Amino acid sequence: MHFRPYTREKRGIQILRDPALNKGTAFTEAERDALGLRGLLPPRVNPPETQLARTLDNLRGKASDIEKYIFLVSLLDRNETLFYRLVCAHIEETLPLIYTPTVGKACQAYGNIFRRPRGLYISANDRGRVRQILRNWPHDDVRIAVVTDGERILGLGDLGANGMGIPVGKLSLYTACAGVPPWQCLPITLDVGTNNKALREDPLYIGTPCERLRGAAYDELVDEFISGMGEIYPGACIQFEDFGNANAFRLLHRYQDRVCTFNDDIQGTASVALAGLYSALRITGKTLAAQRILFLGAGEAGIGIGNLIVDALRAEGVPEPEARRHCWFVDSKGLVTRSRPGLSEHKQPFAHEHPGASTLLDAVNALSPTALIGVSGQAGGFTQQVVEAMARRNEHPIIFALSNPTSQAECTAEQACVWSDGRAVIATGSPFAPVEHKGKTHIPGQGNNAYIFPGLGLGVIAARARRVTNEMFFIAARTLASCVSDDDLAHGRVFPRLANIRAVSQRIAIAVATTALERGLSPLDKNCDVTALVNAHIFQPEYHDHT
Numbered sequence: 001m002h003f004r005p006y007t008r009e010k011r012g013i014q015i016l017r018d019p020a021l022n023k024g025t026a027f028t029e030a031e032r033d034a035l036g037l038r039g040l041l042p043p044r045v046n047p048p049e050t051q052l053a054r055t056l057d058n059l060r061g062k063a064s065d066i067e068k069y070i071f072l073v074s075l076l077d078r079n080e081t082l083f084y085r086l087v088c089a090h091i092e093e094t095l096p097l098i099y100t101p102t103v104g105k106a107c108q109a110y111g112n113i114f115r116r117p118r119g120l121y122i123s124a125n126d127r128g129r130v131r132q133i134l135r136n137w138p139h140d141d142v143r144i145a146v147v148t149d150g151e152r153i154l155g156l157g158d159l160g161a162n163g164m165g166i167p168v169g170k171l172s173l174y175t176a177c178a179g180v181p182p183w184q185c186l187p188i189t190l191d192v193g194t195n196n197k198a199l200r201e202d203p204l205y206i207g208t209p210c211e212r213l214r215g216a217a218y219d220e221l222v223d224e225f226i227s228g229m230g231e232i233y234p235g236a237c238i239q240f241e242d243f244g245n246a247n248a249f250r251l252l253h254r255y256q257d258r259v260c261t262f263n264d265d266i267q268g269t270a271s272v273a274l275a276g277l278y279s280a281l282r283i284t285g286k287t288l289a290a291q292r293i294l295f296l297g298a299g300e301a302g303i304g305i306g307n308l309i310v311d312a313l314r315a316e317g318v319p320e321p322e323a324r325r326h327c328w329f330v331d332s333k334g335l336v337t338r339s340r341p342g343l344s345e346h347k348q349p350f351a352h353e354h355p356g357a358s359t360l361l362d363a364v365n366a367l368s369p370t371a372l373i374g375v376s377g378q379a380g381g382f383t384q385q386v387v388e389a390m391a392r393r394n395e396h397p398i399i400f401a402l403s404n405p406t407s408q409a410e411c412t413a414e415q416a417c418v419w420s421d422g423r424a425v426i427a428t429g430s431p432f433a434p435v436e437h438k439g440k441t442h443i444p445g446q447g448n449n450a451y452i453f454p455g456l457g458l459g460v461i462a463a464r465a466r467r468v469t470n471e472m473f474f475i476a477a478r479t480l481a482s483c484v485s486d487d488d489l490a491h492g493r494v495f496p497r498l499a500n501i502r503a504v505s506q507r508i509a510i511a512v513a514t515t516a517l518e519r520g521l522s523p524l525d526k527n528c529d530v531t532a533l534v535n536a537h538i539f540q541p542e543y544h545d546h547t
Helices: 029-034 048-060 065-078 080-089 091-098 102-108 130-135 160-178 215-232 245-255 264-284 300-315 320-324 345-350 360-367 384-393 413-419 453-463 470-482 486-490 498-518 530-535
Strands: 120-123 144-148 185-191 237-240 261-263 293-296 327-331 371-374 398-401 425-428 435-437 440-442
Touching (some): 048 065, 048 080, 065 091, 065 102, 080 091, 091 160, 091 498, 130 215, 144 453, 160 185, 160 453, 160 498, 185 215, 215 245, 237 245, 237 264, 237 453, 245 261, 245 264, 245 300, 245 345, 264 425, 264 453, 264 470, 264 486, 293 360, 300 320, 300 327, 300 345, 300 470, 327 345, 360 384, 384 413, 413 425, 413 435, 453 470, 453 530, 470 498, 498 530
Parallel strands (some): 144 185, 144 237, 237 261, 293 371, 371 398, 398 425
Antiparallel strands (some): 435 440
């Protein structure tokens, strides 16, 4: 079990100001004497359970979700162990606060609520000295870095350097959901400007108030960052997060065979969506090969899901050309077809021979899909007419409205349920309350990437994998689907309860690490005890004796 050893050079107020060492009122009498804390704390020693109860009471007393977010980030800055104890013990309540949907609001207001810096900022002006900046990070044992350039934050668009809330939030989930030690996590924002004019003119904006860097200068900065990470933190896995479409696919293709890296918007979203489909098929009684899947949105998430579905079908013996025809896409210009001029490169493999359709409803009527997946970031994209058309064609239409935050969802869980007369198999990107319909309770599954990336990252770290492969996301999807119980399915839930996410992440980590060993992507003995290997890397949020 990982824990960070006490640094004996620190005493007194220095310890209380170090969130990794601070135990607050839980410091024992002996520790207070040994560490020079006597008088710096209230005299009564509180057990961790009392601290947790007090903190939970304070959290629940906040009037809004953004105030709760600020409270939790402040707790992380003050007492790291207590923060993770709280989140792990109440994950269903706190995950929507530290990540989607609240993190979207936090990023929009990041300059206004900014208190204490977290992570590293690398700006366009830092070309030529990126390695120096990376060396300023206080921890040497970095195993996972989440990096964004803030161009496509959730479904909210270009938020520039305010997007730092995403890497910070993602990495807190690595620790809370999978047990990756917090000192092995590095959040990074590439501040390359923003094309959001309102932000550039906002005096409270924390980034460089200039238009976005493009072209060769942008590529040179990213390349310097990637090579610097390889030199200073060799073996660290780099997760690309919330890059715009123009760069996301290009950067993934450029680096995925050179360094240990992945793009969560493309690959992580695909994995959790495929897992949801596998679970949904246990409800419908159909096979994956019998599905015709229509996507609203043909960006990173949609194409990523489509590609992984193709991989899954190929694993079942379906030839690739046929597998691709199981996936159809509607973008802002209508149905993606081969005759459409000017298609982006990433859409072309899914451009099929078919007459055009200008709207999603037209596409549903023309194609009669069995599943509808929304990854458009367009609120209300799944209209009542669309859902009713799906329900006319399917006994149990699969309706996945995966865009987040909540304000960008294609439809609500209640709408999908009511409009389909309670027959739809529903998943959403943001959390929605259970729906009562005709005497039955329907619990929508939340297709949250937190089910995938923390466990996958833990497996990569434990195996010391040199690469992250598409196969690992396929394996992670199958593993996640296998964690869904019959009771979950009976209530319409196509993902496990979030309360079980640590156990789910452990299973995914074991599966991913096993894959890395079997494929020769790890320097470790492929016959080693993988379960013991993974468990040895898991951090538990517990206080340790500092005397």
